[in-house]
Amino acid sequence: MARFGFAQSSIVALICGFMPQAFAQEALPPWKLTLSTDSSYLSYRTNRAANPPGPGLRDRGSQFTQNFGVQLVGHPAQDLKLSLMVKGGAISSRSTTLTTSGSYAGLLDTTVSGMLTYLGIAGYQPFISLNLNLPTGRANNSNAGLQGKGDADLVTKPTFGEGFNIGPTIGVNIPINAAWMASVAAGYTARGKFTREADIIPPFMFPVSIDPGDVGTLTSSLSWKGDKLSLKASLAYSFETDTTYNNQPFYRAGDRIVAQLSGGYAIDDNWSAKAQASYSHFARNKVQQFGLPPLVREAFNSNNDVLKLSTDLTYARDSWSLGPTASFTHRARNGWDPNTFQFITSRNSYAFGLTGGATIGEMVQVKARIERMWSIENATADKLVFGFPILGSGTATARTQGWQASASASVKF
DSSP: OOOTTTSTHHHHHHHHHTOOOSSOOSSOOOOEEEEEEEEEEEEEEEEEOOSSSSSOEEEEEEEEEEEEEEEEEEEEETTEEEEEEEEEEEEEEEEEOSSOEEEEEEEOOEEEEEEEEEOOBTTBEEEEEEEEEEOOSOSOOGGGSSOOOOOTTTSSOSOSOOOOEEEEEEEEEEEOSSSEEEEEEEEEEEEOOEEEOOSSTTTOOSOEEEEOOOEEEEEEEEEEEOSSEEEEEEEEEEEEOOEEETTEEEEEOOOEEEEEEEEEEEOSSSEEEEEEEEEEEEOOOEEEETTEEEEEEOSSOOOOEEEEEEEEEEEEETTEEEEEEEEEEEEOSOEEETTTTEEEOOEEEEEEEEEEEEEETTTEEEEEEEEEEEEEEOOOOOOEETTEEOTTOSOOOEEEEEEEEEEEEEEEO
16 A cells, blocks of 8 residues: 655655656657566564563564556657556455454555656656545454554555545656756645544454544655766655544644665676665654643654665676665654554664566566565553553563565566
């Protein structure tokens, strides 16, 4: 399930993914159709110290995800470029602890996106885009007794559905010269109401109506490409309106800033390297005080600062490539994640793996990736609901190990 407009870096990715050419051609290029599919499997086990002290606990979970996508790109007129994409999929997910076990098998939400770029102005390429989240997945699993969802830092899909979202964006790409490209954009996502299981443990039996806050996002990026080295920097700022539970104001997520820096270097004809760093910061939320409105700014920032680093080294020859990959994530504090409506603990996570790909003919491209991951999770205090602690809802220190594998294929016509 995509979170365009809410995960701020997704707008930047959309802009970069559909970056148009600097100048329109005299003859209209042919339309290009791309069919894609990707599969991923994740399995993990968590050894957790007991809280209160006692025998250790073991959590485990797994997810298998299958996605399909269709993309159409072309020029409906001489100075216009149009990109259309539809992506959907299905998932089988299971999560088990000492006292609970839940699962879900079914569809995920479907995303539909489109971007129209005008190429008739020298030095400027204005564009508009529209992103939709269609609620084909399932947001509420209370009738199954338990959620079957996993930790958002561990699993590929921490949620299986939400409401109907609509997110328009307007912006402009600025090709400064042959090496430099800048981009700025502003977007707003209206997020629809949906019903999901309650957060109180146990037994997830009482569904709640959630009307998530709408999100406004401002993004900018600057990229440079040389003969061997390429660099890109981006900055995004977003703000959110109130989220309601059962039609009552519940919280307003603090403003977020996301900074990203990525680069690639061609070492020689066969070897290349890539690296990416991202940092996100949430300001303080507004929350209920003693379960009553109005919302007030929390005394202590319960949000996280998150740092993510990743790199890979690739050897390419003829039509195939292969190389190692590594990543690191640091989550500074325990906090509430408004993306997934769950608490996430402070931790350090590591992953090392191998990735490769091959091109078959001129139309088919396949890729595969396998990773071993580790996570060291810090202890958490008891959670607060309406200002009151839920005894026993905190967690002790935990160590997680797991494997993740994925494969994808695309065909271009």
